[in-house]
Amino acid sequence: MSFTLYGAAGSGSVPVEAAMTLIGLDYRVIEAVTWEGEAEREKVAAANPMRQIPALITPEGDTITESAAILIWLADTYPQARLGPAPGDPRRAQFLRWMIFIPASIYSLFWVRDVPSRLVGDDVGAQEELKRRTAERIADCWRVMDEQITPGRFLMGDEPGVLDLYVAVASRWTPRRARFYAEAPRMSEIVRRVDALPSLQQFWAKRFPFEDEA
Template sequence: MNLFYSPGACALASQIALREAGLNFELVKVDLKAKEYSGGDYKKINPKGYIPALQLPNGHLMTEGAVILQWIADQVPDKNLLPKYGTMERYKAMEWLNFIATEIHKGLGSLFGGAVMNEETKEQIKGKVQLRLAVLDQHLQQNPFILGETFSVADAYAYNVLRWTGLVGVDIAHHKALQNFISKMADRPTVKEAVAAEGIRL
């Protein structure tokens, strides 16, 4: 099983989840600008051209981080990385995964590189992201993890994107619960292993 990644990007969540699940996998580094990996043209693997992408042993390819995370969790139901499929708890988990993907990941991701063309637009995006971060911060004031008392793949995703706040100039000093969450996640052995494997800093 191959996980295609770029250091510090959004495949980190999938890597953390794979380690939490205890599944065997290989990391395959992708140059996102050139759309190349060690085997050549990455778009021949994933026509979308971005990461993460998880190539299964049977050759099937999965893309979209929130979907990959659910697939990983469902391979090891005894690990309780997500609630059982079909339950209200599972739908709440999917709600959080979608919130992180569409409201936080998308916003923070748009602040990287040349995607934002002027300061006014950048500040507008930061303002919207702050509103979404406030929702997550309030939730984490009452819960140690996103789904309650125990770790889930939603936490891996949240940690992945929250790491970007300092890189794109989004201040979370006033979001104490988010800061505590990031510190707690950084202490998990699987997170330390994943970060080290990508050659990035906690």
């Protein structure tokens, strides 16, 4: 039996897809570009009443939502893939800290950015100001993370893991890689390594092509 993942190219489902690819799991993606309208969001409704992606259905029929939760679950459920520190590992606390920091401080702001009118109505000027301020907030969060994390060759040591995949994808969203490189020079070296992983070259080309990194 295989996994079913509700997701979209270039979205928060991509690190989950990348992790499952590295593990070698059999999965299919139901494409649901939820930021493009109600019809797309409705595709996800049966799996996630919030109508958000990613949503993972396990072979046993369990539903897991929230990208960080799915990534942590995959790392813990398939320890042979060595995608995250196991419970009891001295790195575990920092792993959990940063896995939750990304959705709490960065990813959550895209709910606002995708449809600014949710918070500021139809005022175009207010919408643009909201986008500007949230972009600055995201950049500042990357700077804070870069200053406080102590990476090795990858963020949690010498091997790539789900945290690396999460950062590599999220750092390509607004304010995009050029700003990320400026704010987070230590993590920049690591995301470039993740971009270049031979085991993910075909995957990146299909699910998040490197076409415009400005």
